[in-house]
Amino acid sequence: MQESVEKICILDGGLTRVEDGSIYSPGVNVGVPTTLSCNAYLIRHKDKWLLWDSGTPDAFYAEPGGKIMTHGVRAMVVRTIAAQFDMIGLSPDDVDIIMFSHAHYDHVGNSRLFRNAKWFVQQHEYEAMFGAQAHSFGYFPEFYSTMRDNEVELLQGDCDLFDDGAVRLIHTPGMTPGHCSLFVRLPRTGPIILGGDVAHNCRDLQYRRVPSFSNDRDAAIESMRKIEELARQEGATIWINHDTMQSGTLPHAPAWLY
C-alpha cells in the first residue's frame, strides 16, 4: 500500500553556531564560521500526532547568547518548542508517537515534554543512550533521561510504522549507532525524506563528507548512499535538518505543508 500522511509542520528547534565549519566537513570550510538550522517535525496521520526530533532544549531560550556544548558548538533558541505547540493549538501531551533521528542534544532537547508518546527507537541507539559510555557518543543523558518512563518499542532496522507506506523509519547508522532518517509521503508535496544528521547540508551529502565526530565513518557513507538510493526510487526530496539555506526555503510553524 502507498498511503499518504495528512500534513506536516516544521518547528524551529534552534540554531547551532560553530567558529570552524570543518568539524562537519574535514578539510573543507576550515576556520569558516557556520550556522546550522535545527528543526523538529510534527506529522498528522490516521488521527495520530507523530513528532520527529524535538529541537534544542527550550531552557536555552533564557540564554540569548547561547550555550557552549560539545566541539565548541554554540546552541541557541529563538522560539521555544512549547510556544510553537501553543501557537498551533496543541499541547505536547497530544503527541502519540515520538522518534528521534539520534540522541544528540539538538534532537532530543525537549524529549521530556512528550510524556504520553510511544517511543520508537533502534535498539543500538537505546543501548548507547543508556549505556555507561553515553558521553563518548556526544550524548547528554540529562536531556533524555525521562524517556525511560515512556512506552518504548525497540527496533532492529527499517520499519514501516503503519504498514501503509506513509511513514517509514530508515536505519542510517554512522553519526551514531542507531541513527535514523524518516521517509514521509505527503499528499501534495509528494514523498520526502527527513535526513536527520545523515549529512549536515546538501553539499556534504553530495560529496560524502563525514563529520570528525561521527561514530562510524564507513557506515555514515553507506547511509548517505542508502538515502540517495531511496530518494531516487521514490522520487523523494531529501530535507536536511541542519541545512540552513534549504531550511530557509521551507515554511515553519504555524504553517502546515500538505
Ligand SMILES: [Zn+2]
Ligand atoms: Zn544534529
